[in-house]
Structures are given as structure tokens and as C-alpha cells.
Amino acid sequence: xxxxxxxxxxxxxxxxxxxxxxxxxxxxxxxxxxxxxxxxxxxxxxxxxxxxxxxxxxxxxxxxxxxxxxxxxxxxxxxxxxxxxxxxxxxxxxxxxxxxxxxxxxxxxxxxxxxxxxxxxxxxxxxxxxxxxxxxxxxxxxxxxxxxxxxxxxxxxxxxxxxxxxxxxxxxxxxxxxxxxxxxxxxxxxxxxxxxxxxxxxxxxxxxxxxxxxxxxxxxxxxxxxxxxxxxxxxxx
Amino acid sequence: xxxxxxxxxxxxxxxxxxxxxxxxxxxxxxxxxxxxxxxxxxxxxxxxxxxxxxxxxxxxxxxxxxxxxxxxxxxxxxxxxxxxxxxxxxxxxxxxxxxxxxxxxxxxxxxxxxxxxxxxxxxxxxxxxxxxxxxxxxxxxxxxxxxxxxxxxxxxxxxxxxxxxxxxxxxxxxxxxxxxxxxxxxxxxxxxxxxxxxxxxxxxxxxxxxxxxxxxxxxxxxxxxxxxxxxxxxxxxxxxxxxxxxxxxxxxxxxxxxxxxxxxxxxxxxxxxxxxxxxxxxxxxxxxxxxxxxxxxxxxxxxxxxxxxxxxxxxxxx
Numbered sequence: 347x348x349x350x351x352x353x354x355x356x357x358x359x360x361x362x363x364x365x366x367x368x369x370x371x372x373x374x375x376x377x378x379x380x381x382x383x384x385x386x387x388x389x390x391x392x393x394x395x396x397x398x399x400x401x402x403x404x405x406x407x408x409x410x411x412x413x414x415x416x417x418x419x420x421x422x423x424x425x426x427x428x429x430x431x432x433x434x435x436x437x438x439x440x441x442x443x444x445x446x447x448x449x450x451x452x453x454x455x456x457x458x459x460x461x462x463x464x465x466x467x468x469x470x471x472x473x474x475x476x477x478x479x480x481x482x483x484x485x486x487x488x489x490x491x492x493x494x495x496x497x498x499x500x501x502x503x504x505x506x507x508x509x510x511x512x513x514x515x516x517x518x519x520x521x522x523x524x525x526x527x528x529x530x531x532x533x534x535x536x537x538x539x540x541x542x543x544x545x546x547x548x549x550x551x552x553x554x555x556x557x558x559x560x561x562x563x564x565x566x567x568x569x570x571x572x573x574x575x576x577x578x579x580x581x582x583x
Numbered sequence: 584x585x586x587x588x589x590x591x592x593x594x595x596x597x598x599x600x601x602x603x604x605x606x607x608x609x610x611x612x613x614x615x616x617x618x619x620x621x622x623x624x625x626x627x628x629x630x631x632x633x634x635x636x637x638x639x640x641x642x643x644x645x646x647x648x649x650x651x652x653x654x655x656x657x658x659x660x661x662x663x664x665x666x667x668x669x670x671x672x673x674x675x676x677x678x679x680x681x682x683x684x685x686x687x688x689x690x691x692x693x694x695x696x697x698x699x700x701x702x703x704x705x706x707x708x709x710x711x712x713x714x715x716x717x718x719x720x721x722x723x724x725x726x727x728x729x730x731x732x733x734x735x736x737x738x739x740x741x742x743x744x745x746x747x748x749x750x751x752x753x754x755x756x757x758x759x760x761x762x763x764x765x766x767x768x769x770x771x772x773x774x775x776x777x778x779x780x781x782x783x784x785x786x787x788x789x790x791x792x793x794x795x796x797x798x799x800x801x802x803x804x805x806x807x808x809x810x811x812x813x814x815x816x817x818x819x820x821x822x823x824x825x826x827x828x829x830x831x832x833x834x835x836x837x838x839x840x841x842x843x844x845x846x847x848x849x850x851x852x853x854x855x856x857x858x859x860x861x862x863x864x865x866x867x868x869x870x871x872x873x874x875x876x877x878x879x880x881x882x883x884x885x886x887x888x889x890x891x892x893x894x895x896x897x898x899x900x901x
Contacts, residue, residue: 391708419713
């Protein structure tokens with residue numbers, strides 16, 4: 347009988363659109379959403395499992411695609427454009443607000459909600475004060491019961507140590523990972539590869555979401571595209 | 584080397600990579616032909632650590648022991664492992680039939696990229712207008728009943744020959760609407776012979792788990808019931824639906840009762856594939872076919888198999 351409520355996994359892409367993303371990198375960033383839609387169209391019952399949303403950030407952060415069923419006919423994919431600096435703090439604060447209200451909404455609509463998943467893509471160092479973005483990150487994670495699983499993805503000038511500090515949870519049985527572009531790799535290509543990882547993670551997570559199993563599944567290290575490597579939080583000290 | 588095992592060297596140069604999953608890669612094997620298999624073949628190579636232990640031999644051998652007529656039917660309805668492939672004395676993969684073109688849909692993805700997509704059962708569960716928007720077919724109710732009927736025939740063929748499908752799920756069977764038969768089971772890795780262990784661990788796909796923990800022909804029947812339910816009530820969250828009342832208005836006659844029996848917690852009470860097949864035949868043609876049982880027996884040609892307790896060999900059930 348239909349006693350079980352449907353369970354949804356909210357999946358967020360949070361992406362850097364600071365000035366340094368201009369050019370090929372932005373072009374690849376804009377290719378991510380259509381690629382995710384194509385992948386879902388090949389596995390359309392995942393719409394019964396996964397919701398997808400996009401936040402971009404530069405000087406400020408904006409919800410570009412509110413959490414949605416990507417295969418819904420009314421969804422329009424927004425173009426990403428660069429704007430200014432790199433405020434991690436703005437991104438984390440907006441993400442926290444979004445998660446809070448999205449999860450509340452989904453529950454009010456009668457769904458069970460899995461812990462949200464976040465792919466955070468950046469190509470550089472935060473431009474806000476260290477204490478600012480670290481506080482905002484703590485409010486998104488440690489100080490937030492609905493904290494998301496955070497998978498940072500660094501390309502180009504992203505600092506591995508900074509990115510490593512954004513892995514959440516950083517340890518324990520449900521520890522996440524981060525993905526870093528290998529040295530000498532083309533950053534635009536690296537963004538395309540990260541999109542591949544995001545998609546395979548979304549498919550695997552959606553397909554495995556049954557009773558008992560929960561949360562985010564990341565691809566096995568041997569299945570990663572060449573040019574990207576996975577790291578855990580203690581790889582950079 | 585026995586008749587059901589071939590050496591990797593003997594396959595000749597492999598063709599294009601057709602697909603890669605978590606456990607295996609599938610290549611064209613354009614230089615291999617087998618007298619007992621219709622059409623082109625593919626080679627499925629298991630990834631290191633995923634190579635099935637023995638058990639695969641038995642599944643291959645099981646097909647070769649079928650009478651010709653039954654084997655032909657099996658080959659039409661499944662991508663059965665037709666030979667085990669070994670390298671340095673170890674089984675590395677299997678040869679299977681290439682899935683015929685008719686089970687693929689030429690379409691354009693939402694981004695505008697052309698694609699050739701396998702028509703997996705999952706495409707039957709989504710809202711018809713969405714399927715059309717994604718470039719997939721939106722079958723009528725009559726066509727859906729036909730797909731149900733043909734899947735029932737596949738399940739029945741395997742069951743009466745002593746097989747357990749195990750992991751019947753929305754990705755491992757494909758359908759076509761243009762020509763008969765309409766359904767083909769494409770991933771037979773989880774199949775086991777009743778009374779023996781599975782080749783690879785038999786798992787339940789999410790949302791397809793039966794109430795009991797052991798997978799058997801009865802759990803296949805439960806999953807078949809879920810398929811009927813979901814195929815005939817497409818739309819949002821159909822892929823996880825378990826409430827049989829969703830299709831009360833769609834299934835005529837005995838259908839609603841058969842579906843409730845299929846989803847029963849009592850494994851012994853579940854509607855058999857043969858009963859489903861008859862029901863769909865009647866529903867589709869409006870004619871009761873009393874000779875169905877005989878006709879079915881003729882087509883499958885054998886009444887079933889069991890292990891001889893002394894010799895451990897498979898012997899026909901008499």
C-alpha cells in the first residue's frame with residue numbers, strides 16, 4: 347500500500363560567477379544545466395526522487411533556478427553571467443535561507459526530504475574577510491540542523507586548503523569529498539568534468555534512494571574523468 | 584574447454600564500446616557468430632572484482648540444454664548470456680545478443696542533441712505528455728496492456744523453466760510498440776536457476792522491494808504486479824506507487840483482484856505470470872481462450888526442470 351511518503355533529494359549547484367570566470371569557463375558553466383536536464387531525460391523517473399536548484403555568486407548571491415523538477419515543462423534555464431567579486435559569505439547565507447524554506451515547503455507538500463546535497467564550484471579565493479565567510483559556513487553547517495552535504499569543487503586558482511575546509515561533513519562515516527582540477531588542466535574542461543561528476547552523483551543518489559539508504563553518493567575514484575581528482579578533508583593541512 | 588565457454592582471443596577484434604555501467608562494459612563483437620544465436624553479438628566484460636564466480640556457467644549451460652523451440656523464444660525475449668568468455672582460465676565476461684534496433688528510440692534530447700535511447704520500462708511510468716516532450720513514445724492504454732501481457736509471457740517462460748529473475752526493475756527490460764514481441768529482458772545477470780545461488784548477488788532496485796527478504800519466483804510476481812500498477816497509471820510519482828486502487832478504473836474484470844493478489848504479503852497468494860497472461864489476452868481480445876494452457880505448453884515445449892537430489896543434475900519434471 348502507499349503508506350510511504352515520497353522522499354525527495356534536494357540537489358543544489360552553487361557556482362562562482364566572479365569576474366575571473368569570464369570566457370570559456372563561463373561557457374562551460376552555462377553548459378551544466380542543459381547537461382543535467384539531458385541526463386534526467388534519459389532517466390525520467392528520477393523526477394520522482396530529485397529536485398534541483400542553482401545559486402550563483404559574485405559580489406552578491408542570487409537564486410538563479412529555484413529548487414524544481416527539472417523536467418517540468420515550465421522550467422526555463424537561466425543564463426549565467428559574471429558579476430564582480432567572490433563572496434563565499436553571500437553564497438553560504440543565501441544557500442542556508444533557501445534550504446530552510448525549500449525543505450519547509452517540501453514537507454508542507456507532504457514529502458519526506460533527504461539531507462540536501464550541494465556542489466560548490468569556485469575558481470578562486472573568497473574576496474570577503476576570512477572571518478565572514480567562515481562564520482557564514484558554520485551557520486550553514488554546524489549551526490544548522492538541516493545542514494547539507496557539501497562537495498566543494500575547485501578549478502583554476504581555487505586554493506586547495508580553502509576548498510578542503512568546505513568539505514562537510516569532513517569526517518565520520520558520511521564524510522564528503524572535494525574535487526580539484528589537476529595541475530596543467532584546462533579550467534573550462536575541468537568545469538565540464540565536474541558537471542559529469544555532479545550528474546553521475548545525482549543519478550546514483552536518486553537511483554539508490556530506497557528505504558534505509560540515504561543521502562549523497564559520489565562516484566568511485568576510479569570512475570572519475572581524467573584531469574580531476576578527489577580528496578578528503580585531511581589531504582590538505 | 585566445454586561448449587559453453589570460449590576464449591577471449593577467439594572473439595577477434597572487439598568493436599565499439601556500447602555502454603559502461605558500474606559492474607561491466609559492453610562491446611560489439613562483430614567477428615563472432617554462433618549457429619545457435621540469431622543476429623549480432625556483444626561481449627560484456629565484468630570489471631575487476633565484479634566478475635561473477637561460477638554460476639554463470641550454469642546459466643549459459645541452462646540455455647543450451649533447452650529444446651530448440653524454447654531456446655528461440657528465450658533468445659527473442661531476453662539478452663541471455665549465450666557463452667561464457669574466459670581469459671587465462673578465468674571467466675571475464677559473457678557473449679549476449681545485441682539488443683535489436685526496434686527497442687531503441689531515435690529522439691532529440693531537451694538540449695537539442697540527437698540521441699538513440701533504449702526504451703526502458705521506466706519510460707512507461709512518466710506522464711504521457713512529458714514522455715512526448717522528452718522524445719519518447721506515449722503508448723495508449725491498449726498498448727500498455729499489450730506490453731504488460733508480453734512481460735507476463737517473458738516472466739512465465741522463465742518461471743516455467745525454473746528460473747528466478749530476481750532484479751526485475753524499470754531499467755532491465757525494454758519495450759517496443761511496432762512489432763511483436765514487445766518486451767525484452769536485457770540484463771540477465773541477476774537471474775538464477777531455482778534451487779541454486781545467483782550469479783551476481785540478487786538485489787532489489789529501490790522502490791521494487793517485495794515485503795519478504797528472500798528473492799524467489801514469488802518476489803518476481805510481486806514486482807510484476809508493481810510493473811502493471813505503474814505502467815497503467817503513468818504520471819508524477821507513479822514510479823514509486825504501491826496502491827493498487829490507482830488502476831481500479833483501468834483494469835477491467837478480474838484485474839483489480841489479480842493486482843491485489845499480486846501485491847499480497849503472502850508470497851504464495853500472488854497472481855502467477857500465466858494467470859496474468861491469460862487475463863491480458865482476454866482483456867485485449869475480448870475472447871476467452873480455454874486452450875491457452877495447451878498452446879503455452881506447446882510453445883515452451885518443456886514442462887520445467889528440477890535438481891535430482893542424488894546426481895545434482897537438472898532433470899525434466901515429469
